[in-house]
Amino acid sequence: MAKLYFYYSSMNAGKSTTLLQADFNYRERGMQTMLWTAALDDREEEGWIHSRIGLKKKAHLFEKETDMLVAISMQHEDTTLDCVLIDEAQFLTKDQVFQVALVADQLRIPVLAYGLRTDFQAALFPGSAQLLAIADELVELKAVCECGSKSTMNMRVDEEGNPVLAGQQTAIGGNELYVALCRKHFMEKLNG
Ligand SMILES: Nc1ncnc2c1ncn2[C@@H]1O[C@H](COP(=O)(O)OP(=O)(O)O)[C@@H](O)[C@H]1O
Numbered sequence: 001m002a003k004l005y006f007y008y009s010s011m012n013a014g015k016s017t018t019l020l021q022a023d024f025n026y027r028e029r030g031m032q033t034m035l036w037t038a039a040l041d042d043r044e045e046e047g048w049i050h051s052r053i054g055l056k057k058k059a060h061l062f063e064k065e066t067d068m069l070v071a072i073s074m075q076h077e078d079t080t081l082d083c084v085l086i087d088e089a090q091f092l093t094k095d096q097v098f099q100v101a102l103v104a105d106q107l108r109i110p111v112l113a114y115g116l117r118t119d120f121q122a123a124l125f126p127g128s129a130q131l132l133a134i135a136d137e138l139v140e141l142k143a144v145c146e147c148g149s150k151s152t153m154n155m156r157v158d159e160e161g162n163p164v165l166a167g168q169q170t171a172i173g174g175n176e177l178y179v180a181l182c183r184k185h186f187m188e189k190l191n192g
């Protein structure tokens with residue numbers, strides 16, 4: 001049975017690095033992979049998965065309208081796939097999570113999805129909510145808060161480093177816009 005995996009964490013926990021490492025591992029054994037990332041993440045070159053330690057790899061882009069099952073099936077007919085790897089999986093829609101579940105169940109290709117659990121207001125992203133609900137395996141990746149505890153939350157900050165309390169769920173950025181914190185420090189900073 002092929003499984004749907006959800007590797008989740010705060011920002012800066014090494015999700016993209018781990019994804020690229022898993023991809024390398026498949027490929028060094030002569031296996032074929034298909035990489036995906038969110039079209040709306042325009043931090044680096046469009047269509048590439050970048051990790052903060054400098055690894056990068058070209059990827060397919062998913063948009064809200066992308067039918068993941070159709071796109072992956074077409075690729076699989078062309079080149080038999082051994083694994084599908086998805087970065088920024090928090091930005092998948094609910095329907096797309098069901099589509100990648102069908103990739104595992106019907107096409108029998110393992111799907112490894114990597115994403116944030118929660119947003120800057122401690123709410124689940126739609127993709128993460130659905131992955132937490134239906135993935136076969138949930139794996140937490142760990143980053144460290146300034147206090148040394150595990151960071152599970154993401155605080156959005158302004159130019160002065162003050163917490164941002166309200167805004168759109170999606171705001172693409174990196175260390176200039178977000179700080180990964182443990183829950184205790186997230187709550188303390190948010191409550192002033
Ligand atoms: N120059 C560096 N050398 C080694 N590790 C680094 C470097 N820069 C960043 N990192 C580490 O890389 C990790 C972030 O990797 P990344 O895959 O981009 O995370 P994520 O996708 O979860 O946001 C952090 O643990 C960070 O400390």
Ligand SMILES: Cc1cn([C@H]2C[C@H](O)[C@@H](COP(=O)(O)O)O2)c(=O)[nH]c1=O
Pocket residue numbers: 010011012015016041043088115116118119120121154155169170171172173174178
């Ligand atoms: C917390 C939070 C994050 N985002 C965005 C910011 C980044 O572009 C990605 C996460 O990137 P990672 O380093 O690969 O984990 O998500 C957002 O849009 N809204 C949020 O609340």
Ligand SMILES: [Zn+2]
Pocket residue numbers: 145146147148149181182183184185
């Ligand atoms: Zn802390």
